[in-house]
Amino acid sequence: AQSVTQLDSQVPVFEEAPVELRCNYSSSVSVYLFWYVQYPNQGLQLLLKYLSGSTLVKGINGFEAEFNKSQTSFHLRKPSVHISDTAEYFCAVRLTSGTYKYIFGTGTRLKVLA
Amino acid sequence: KAGVTQTPRYLIKTRGQQVTLSCSPISGHRSVSWYQQTPGQGLQFLFEYFSETQRNKGNFPGRFSGRQFSNSRSEMNVSTLELGDSALYLCASSLAGTGGGTEAFFGQGTRLTVV
Numbered sequence: 554a555q556s557v558t559q560l561d562s563q564v565p566v567f568e569e570a571p572v573e574l575r576c577n578y579s580s581s582v583s584v585y586l587f588w589y590v591q592y593p594n595q596g597l598q599l600l601l602k603y604l605s606g607s608t609l610v611k612g613i614n615g616f617e618a619e620f621n622k623s624q625t626s627f628h629l630r631k632p633s634v635h636i637s638d639t640a641e642y643f644c645a646v647r648l649t650s651g652t653y654k655y656i657f658g659t660g661t662r663l664k665v666l667a
Numbered sequence: 668k669a670g671v672t673q674t675p676r677y678l679i680k681t682r683g684q685q686v687t688l689s690c691s692p693i694s695g696h697r698s699v700s701w702y703q704q705t706p707g708q709g710l711q712f713l714f715e716y717f718s719e720t721q722r723n724k725g726n727f728p729g730r731f732s733g734r735q736f737s738n739s740r741s742e743m744n745v746s747t748l749e750l751g752d753s754a755l756y757l758c759a760s761s762l763a764g765t766g767g768g769t770e771a772f773f774g775q776g777t778r779l780t781v782v
């Protein structure tokens with residue numbers, strides 16, 4: 554079975570400061586890794602994904618994530634946040650074949666302060 | 668290109684009633700999945716359909732059911748509603764046949780309130 558842990562339920566950060574949202578996963582088989590963002594009263598929007606290759610993945614809105622196989626982590630980073638980045642962020646895994654089902658973490662609420 | 672459309676956006680139902688939610692995937696997408704989102708449990712997988720066949724089912728009681736039609740549109744049904752069924756129900760579609768790495772596109776969800 555697979556599981557995803559997002560250690561921080563809430564992260565407050567000042568505007569223009571850097572931020573890191575942590576994600577650890579557990580799986581006995583290969584998985585793909587994803588980060589999604591959810592703005593209030595909206596569905597989920599893909600930020601970035603790791604399938605294979607370079608462990609540093611760049612996504613939309615200036616976000617990037619680094620896949621670390623030995624630590625089974627996929628932390629999300631942004632060097633300088635904006636007020637508009639205030640949202641909930643979800644880390645997710647998916648098996649590499651046979652299903653399109655996601656297993657999501659519990660989410661991290663990012664609050665950007667002026 | 669139109670996105671994933673879920674109808675209705677909001678619903679209020681009474682305990683004991685049943686409800687049907689609809690999802691129209693992106694044109695050409697054959698895989699549809701459903702998720703329940705609540706503050707306490709987060710995003711929980713309900714079902715996955717591919718070419719009208721249920722491929723996976725989450726750990727939900729039999730009151731939750733779904734189906735997919737030949738045009739890939741999907742519906743989910745909840746019978747004998749309970750207060751705990753109040754949630755945001757999200758539908759996601761994927762362009763199947765291109766491997767698990769293809770991302771899912773989510774609708775805006777249906778907010779179900781059971782009173």
